[in-house]
Structure formats: structure tokens, C-alpha cells
Amino acid sequence: MGILNTTPDSFFDGGKFLSPEIALERARQMVSQGADAIDVGGESTRPMAKPTPLQEELDRVLPVIGLIRRELPVKISIDTTKAGVARLAVAEGASIINDVSGGRADSRLLEVAAQSGAGLVLMHSRGNPQTMQSLAQYGSLMDEVLAELTAAIETAQSAGVAAERIVVDPGFGFAKTAGQSLELLRGLERFRNLGRPVLVGVSRKSFLGATVNRQTGDRLAASLAAQCLAAMRGCDIIRTHDVLETVETIKMLNAILAARPSDVS
Numbered sequence: 001m002g003i004l005n006t007t008p009d010s011f012f013d014g015g016k017f018l019s020p021e022i023a024l025e026r027a028r029q030m031v032s033q034g035a036d037a038i039d040v041g042g043e044s045t046r047p048m049a050k051p052t053p054l055q056e057e058l059d060r061v062l063p064v065i066g067l068i069r070r071e072l073p074v075k076i077s078i079d080t081t082k083a084g085v086a087r088l089a090v091a092e093g094a095s096i097i098n099d100v101s102g103g104r105a106d107s108r109l110l111e112v113a114a115q116s117g118a119g120l121v122l123m124h125s126r127g128n129p130q131t132m133q134s135l136a137q138y139g140s141l142m143d144e145v146l147a148e149l150t151a152a153i154e155t156a157q158s159a160g161v162a163a164e165r166i167v168v169d170p171g172f173g174f175a176k177t178a179g180q181s182l183e184l185l186r187g188l189e190r191f192r193n194l195g196r197p198v199l200v201g202v203s204r205k206s207f208l209g210a211t212v213n214r215q216t217g218d219r220l221a222a223s224l225a226a227q228c229l230a231a232m233r234g235c236d237i238i239r240t241h242d243v244l245e246t247v248e249t250i251k252m253l254n255a256i257l258a259a260r261p262s263d264v265s
Helices: 020-032 054-071 083-092 108-116 141-158 178-186 188-194 206-212 220-232 243-258
Strands: 002-005 037-041 075-079 096-099 119-123 166-169
Touching: 002 020, 020 037, 020 054, 037 054, 037 096, 054 075, 054 083, 075 083, 083 096, 083 108, 096 108, 108 119, 108 141, 119 141, 141 166, 141 178, 141 188, 178 188, 178 206, 178 220, 206 220, 220 243
Parallel strands: 002 037, 037 075, 075 096, 096 119, 119 166
Antiparallel strands: none
């Protein structure tokens, strides 16, 4: 899943793809590099990011989604916590709703997913971008994150979302310290117990920078290492800024894991 932020303030690619035409060209590039889906976002969710008004978010994402739908053979995901954005994005051509609040921010978003039949990504988080870093307090990190995701799945199903359309995301960096994000990554296979596909979004994130002492633009190697481990621990979808490098890394990993000892003549 290639990341396409049409925002001025996202932590890595903010301001790069504000024009729909430039955003389309970036989507075209990611598809040519092997992206199966493009995740379009119009509101930054980095720590301390300011909320984006509904109409402004719509103005950022709808033209891009329309262009991608008409021009490219790829699934489109809308990265939003707002039911109003999700509803119009699905009408424009998105088939996946990626909600970083896990259904908490706007319960009507679950109704949109249920009524439209769109896929739904439920990410674990607490609070909002202004408060989440103060909420990274857990008695048992893995147990609590799993329990809260289980509750999110049950709430979505109660709203009418079919179980087979739900994907879970542990929420790396969202109400998690750097150490907690590493712990989640190490124990990622436990999320398979939820019975739903697992999406991992670690690309360029601050917990990687804290680990290797690199700024955002220099975190490719750390991203690839984390994504490799995620693939080995059973994740189904990797959400990344760096499609080509990720596709080739996972292809190489799969080839190594599938290799058999050469026959001895």
C-alpha cells in the first residue's frame, strides 16, 4: 500500500503532492513500482497536528481519488477519521477506508463502511494527535492493544461491517513510545490471533529515527529492516512511502525463505 498524502504538514511527504496532477503522477509511479493499493490522505495525523476542516480535507482528496480511479488499475484507500470524507471518497472510487482512530473519532464512519461494503482498516490508537503521546501508558502493552483492537472489531461488526472486510493495524507510533513500538513489532505474530489480516505502517516513523539516530529523510534502511521483520512475523499489508524498495526487499526475502538446498550430484 503506497502512501499518498495530499497535505502540507505530513511528517515525511507533506507539501509534495498538493496538486491533483502531481499526486496522480506519484500514484502512477507507485503503481509502476508494484503498489497494489494507494492510500490517499488529506489530514496529517502526526503528533500535535492540527485538525483539518471537513471541506478542506474533501478538497484535498476527492480530485485525487477521481483521477486515480479513472487513470490507474489500482485499489484506492481513503485515510480519514471523518464519516463525511469516507462517504464521498467511496462514492468517488475508494474501496478501502483506513481509520487511524479505529472507529472512535466518528462512529458514523462505521456505518459508511457497512453500507458501502468498503474494506475497513481499524488502527489501534488512543486520544488524538494532540493528546496521544501522553496516553502511552500500559500495564501490559500487547494484551491491552489486542484487547482494544478486539473491542474495535466487535463495535464495527455491531455497526454492520462484515468481518471479512476488516483489517487490523497495531498503530505503531500512535500512543506508543519508541520502545513500545519495537515491542509491538517483536510480538507482531500475536495479532494473527485476531483472525483478521494485519496491516503494518512503520515507514519513516519517529521510533525508527530514535533507534538509529536518523532524521526522516534518512530512515529508509531502518524502514526496510522493520518491514522485513513484519513480513516474517505474518503481516499481510505493508503501508509504505518507499514502494519500489519495499517490493524488492520483500521479494528477495520471500525468495530466500522459499529456497531449497541444491541437489548434490
